[in-house]
Amino acid sequence: MQHYSQDNNSLNPEQKRAIETIEGPLLIIAGAGSGKTRVITHRMAAMLRRSIPQSAILALTFTNKAAREMQVRVAQLVGNSTRMLTVSTFHAFGVQVLKRYIRELGYRENFSIYDQSDQAQLLKETVRELGMEDLRDLRSILTLFSRIKTGQTKWDAETAEFRRLYDEYQQHLKLYNAVDFDDLIVLPTRLMSEVARVREELEQRYRYVLVDEFQDTSRAQYRMLRLLTQNNRNVCVVGDDDQSIYSWRGAEYENILQFERDFPELLEIKLERNYRSTGTILDAANRVIANNTNRKAKALWTGQGESLPIELCYPEDEQQEAEMIARRIKSLAATEGLRYDDIGVLIRTNSLARTLEEAFLAENIPYRISGGQSFFQRQEIKDLIAYLRLCANLNDEIALLRIINVPRRGIGKRTLEQITARAEHSGQTLYSTISELVHAADSPLSTRAVDDLRAFFDLIERYRAQLLAGGKKPAQALEAMIAEIDYWSYLVMEYQHNDKIAKWKYRNLDLFVQMVRDYQNDPDNLDVGLYDYLNRITLNARDDQDDSEEDGRLNLMTIHAAKGVEHEVVFLAGVEDGVIPHQRAIADNPANLEEERRLFYVALTRAKRRLIISSCRKRKLMREVVETAPSPFLEEIPAELLTVVEAEDVVPAESAADFFRMMKERVR
C-alpha cells in the first residue's frame, strides 16, 4: 500500500541483531516508526523457534490493546496458537501474581479491584468517617496517595495532615479485601521481595521478559521488573525517551538510565531508520524534538525523498475547524481513494472531540472514538458490575453501598446510618452486620427496615450461590437477576422525562449480558470464572470496543491514545497555545513543557504521508469564547516544510447561504 513501508521479509542489520539477541539484557532504543512492534514480535517468534517454551516468556505492554495485537501477530508469525504465551500489561500481570499469592499478604483470592471512581468513593467515605469536614480536592489527595504508595513521594510537613487519612484508606481497602491500581504493581513487588518462594517460582517460570514502551514505565513497575529479572538477566526493553508522555502517571523515562546501571553488561541497539513517514514529516518532527534538552541523542532518517508539504490552516473557530476537517476528509476519500480508517484526527484533550463528532455526523462520516467514557463506566453497567462484585466479594463495601438501594428498595439514609454505625462499632463489615441484623431476634431497626434488608440479603445470597457455583452459567443468572430486581422499572422511574435514555440504558444491560455470555462461551476461558471476568473488565476500562467490527471508520482520538498507531493522513486539531502545550500541564511545573513537546512530536510522527494541522483563532473554552494564539511548537517547524492553507479554500463556504450564492454565481 505504502511504497516506502518496509518490505515484509527484509530486516535492516540493527533489527536483525535485535531479533537474534535472545540471551542477556538488551536495550532497544526505537525511534518513532522504526519498526519496533515488528522487531518485538519477530524476536518472540525467533525465541519460540529456538524451542523456548511459550510459558517461559513474558511480554509486558502498556495497553491491553497492544497486548492483544502482539499476541495475534506472534501467533501469525509462528502459525500456531500462542495460548501459553503471557502477553499482558503490567497491571494485568500483577493481577495474575496476586491471584496466586495474595494470601501471603492476608488478603483472599476473590479481591476486588478499585478503579479511580471506586477509590474516590472510598476516600469520601473515609473522610466522612474520620469526621474531616474539609473535603478539598479529592483528586489531588488521590494523586498524593498514589505517589506515596508507589514511592515517588515521601511524607513531609506539607502532606503530614493526610497521613492519617491515608492509613485509614489503606485499612479500609484491606478490610474490603480490595486493591487499587497501584496495589497491582506494589503488592506483587512486595511479595517478590518478602517471600522468597514467590520470587523463585516466578523467575523460574518467566525466564525471558520483554517490555514494550519502556519509557512509560513507572518507578514501581521498574522495581517489579528488576526483581523478576535480575537473576535470569534475560530482559529486553524497548523504548524511546522522546515518546515518554505519561509522567503525570508516574512514568520515568530515566528508567532507561537506571536500566543501564542495573544491567551494565547489556547490549544497546538503536533503531533510527524510520519506515513510516515522509521526509518532510520526519524532518519537522526531528526539528521540533531537538528543542528538548536531556534526551538520548538520536537521529531518525528515512530513505524517502521529497514529499507533500505539511498543511497549516487557521480557522476562525472550532466550528469552522471541524467543518473544514470533515469536508477535507470527504474529498480525500473521494479523490485519493483513501479509506476512512486510513485517516486519524488527533486532539490533545477529550473535550475537543464533541465539535468534531458533530461535524462527522453531519457529513455522514463513520468514525470511532477512542478514549472518552468507556462502556463499563456507564452508571447502569457499573450498577450491574457492583452486584456481581458484591456477590464475588461480600466485603466489597463500595459495591454494596452502590447498589443497596438501587433500584430503590426502601433502604434509605437512616437505615444505612444505623447499619454503618453498628458495623463500625463492632469492627465488622457492612455485609456481615446486615446478615446479623437480618437474623437477630431483637433488632434496633423497625420491622419494615428489617424486612427490606432481608429481601436484599436473600437476593444477594441466592445469586451469589448461582453465580459462583461451577457449571452454572453466569450470564443466565445475571439475566434472571436483572429481571428480578426489575431494573427496567427503575430506569423508567428515573428517566420519566426521557424514555429514550431509559431504553438506551436498558439496551446497554442487554449488551453487557451478551458480553458475559460471549466470555463464558469462549473456549479459551473455560477454566476461568466470574472473578477473572470482573478483573478483566476493570483493567480493560478504556479499550473495550470490538475493533474488528469497526473497520472502515475514521479514527478520532487523543494523542495519548494514538501512541503506537499510524495513519496515512493525520489531522492535528486545536494546535493552539494553551491546548498544546496544555495550560494546566505547564502551570504547576514549567518543566512539563518538554513533555508537551514530546506529545506534539508523537502526534506529528503518527502521519505517514500527509499531515494537516489546524489552529483556531478563537475557541470556546469552558463557557466563554477566547482569542487563541497558535501553539509555540508550530514555530519550531521550519517554514519551508509548511504551506499555509486558507480555511475558506478548503471549506467551500462558511454558511449554507454563502454556499448557495456561490453555486448561483457558478451557474451564471
Added chain:
DNA sequence: ATCGAGCAGCTTTTT
C-alpha cells in the same frame, strides 16, 4: 424516603 432546585466545580492525558 424521595424529589427537585440550586449550586459548585470542572475538562489533561489513563492502567
Added chain:
DNA sequence: GCTGCTCGAT
C-alpha cells in the same frame, strides 16, 4: 454547559 452533590420541601 454539564454533572453530581447537597439541602430543603413534601
